[in-house]
Amino acid sequence: MAAQRLQGVAVIHWYPGHMQKATRQIQTILRQVDVVVELLDARCPRASHNPKIASWLGSKSHLFVLTKADLAQPQWTERWLTFLRSNGVAALAADLRTGGVARTLSEAVLRAGAARRERERRKALQARPLRVVILGIPNVGKSVLVNQLGGRKGAKTGDRPGVTMTGQWIRNDRFWLYDTPGVLWPKLEDPQVAFALAACGAIPMEILPIEEVANWLVARLYELQPSILKERYSLLGEERETLEGIARATGLLQKGGEPDTQAAAVRLLRDFQEGRLGRVTLEQPDESFFVR
Numbered sequence: 283m284a285a286q287r288l289q290g291v292a293v294i295h296w297y298p299g300h301m302q303k304a305t306r307q308i309q310t311i312l313r314q315v316d317v318v319v320e321l322l323d324a325r326c327p328r329a330s331h332n333p334k335i336a337s338w339l340g341s342k343s344h345l346f347v348l349t350k351a352d353l354a355q356p357q358w359t360e361r362w363l364t365f366l367r368s369n370g371v372a373a374l375a376a377d378l379r380t381g382g383v384a385r386t387l388s389e390a391v392l393r394a395g396a397a398r399r400e401r402e403r404r405k406a407l408q409a410r411p412l413r414v415v416i417l418g419i420p421n422v423g424k425s426v427l428v429n430q431l432g433g434r435k436g437a438k439t440g441d442r443p444g445v446t447m448t449g450q451w452i453r454n455d456r457f458w459l460y461d462t463p464g465v466l467w468p469k470l471e472d473p474q475v476a477f478a479l480a481a482c483g484a485i486p487m488e489i490l491p492i493e494e495v496a497n498w499l500v501a502r503l504y505e506l507q508p509s510i511l512k513e514r515y516s517l518l519g520e521e522r523e524t525l526e527g528i529a530r531a532t533g534l535l536q537k538g539g540e541p542d543t544q545a546a547a548v549r550l551l552r553d554f555q556e557g558r559l560g561r562v563t564l565e566q567p568d569e570s571f572f573v574r
C-alpha cells in the first residue's frame with residue numbers, strides 16, 4: 283500500500299523490494315569505498331537527505347551535491363551551500379544537464395581521498411584509483427553524474443524514479459564509481475518530507491495520493507511565491523489558488539463540465555517538476571537537517 287491515512291493525513295510509503303535490496307548492497311559497498319557523494323535535490327535538500335546515511339558512514343569522507351540547481355532559486359541554493367559548509371560539510375551545487383560540475387567534483391573527490399593517497403605514499407604502496415559511491419533518493423541525477431564523472435554513458439538514466447535497479451561499478455583510470463539505485467527509507471513519517479519528495483518526482487506518480495500532494499504544493503507555493511500559480515495559469519478572481527481553479531483555467535473539465543481536479547493535479551506536478559512554474563526552492567536551511 284503506497285499511501286494510508288493517519289489522523290487525516292496521507293502517509294506515503296514507497297519501499298519496493300529492489301530498494302530494500304539496494305539498501306543492504308549500499309551498506310556493503312560503503313566498506314569498500316574512499317569517498318561518499320550524496321546527491322540532494324536543490325529544491326528540497328532537507329527532505330532529500332537520507333537520515334540513515336550518516337549513521338552508516340563512520341569516518342568516510344562525505345560530500346553533498348545539490349542537483350537540479352537550475353530548478354531552484356539561486357539565492358536559496360547559495361544559502362544552503364553556506365549552511366552546509368559552515369557545518370563543516372563539503373557541498374557543491376550543479377545543473378547536471380550542462381555537465382560543468384564534473385571537473386570541480388573530481389577535484390573535490392581527489393581532495394577528499396587525499397588521506398588515502400598520503401597513506402599509500404607513506405607506505406610506498408602503488409596508488410590505486412579512488413573508489414567513490416554516488417548515493418541519493420530516486421531521480422535525483424545519480425546516473426547522469428556517474429556518466430559525467432566516468433566520461434562515458436555507462437549508466438542508464440531516465441526521467442522517472444526507479445530507473446537504476448541494481449548497483450554497478452563504472453571505471454576510469456582515476457576513479458571507480460559506484461552508481462546506486464535511488465533509495466528512500468522505510469517510513470516517511472514526516473508528511474512535509476513525504477510531500478516534498480513526491481512533489482519533486484522522487485516517488486512514482488502512479489502510487490501517490492495525487493490530489494493531496496498537489497494540494498500540499500499549491501499551499502506551499504502560495505506561502506513561498508504567492509503569485510506564481512496565478513501567473514502560470516492566468517487565474518483570475520481566485521482569492522487562493524485551488525486545483526478547481528487550475529482545472530477551469532486550463533480547460534481540464536469532466537464530461538458534465540465539472541473541473542477535473544485529478545488531471546489538474548497531474549498537470550501541476552508535471553509543470554513543477556519540469557520547471558515550467560519557474561525556479562522554486564521548497565525548503566530553507568535549518569538545523570533540523572542534521573537531527574532527523
Ligand SMILES: Nc1nc2c(ncn2[C@@H]2O[C@H](COP(=O)(O)OP(=O)(O)OP(=O)(O)O)[C@@H](O)[C@H]2O)c(=O)[nH]1
Nearest residue numbers: 350378421422423424425426439440444445446464
Ligand atoms: N533540470 C535538471 N534535470 C536533471 C538534473 N540532473 C538530472 N536531471 C534529470 O533527472 C532525471 C533523472 O536522472 P538519473 O540520473 O536517471 O537519476 P537517478 O538518481 O539515477 O535515478 P534512479 O536511478 O531512479 O534512482 C533525468 O531525466 C535527468 O535528465 C539537473 O541538474 N537539472
Ligand SMILES: [Mg+2]
Nearest residue numbers: 424425445446
Ligand atoms: Mg540511476
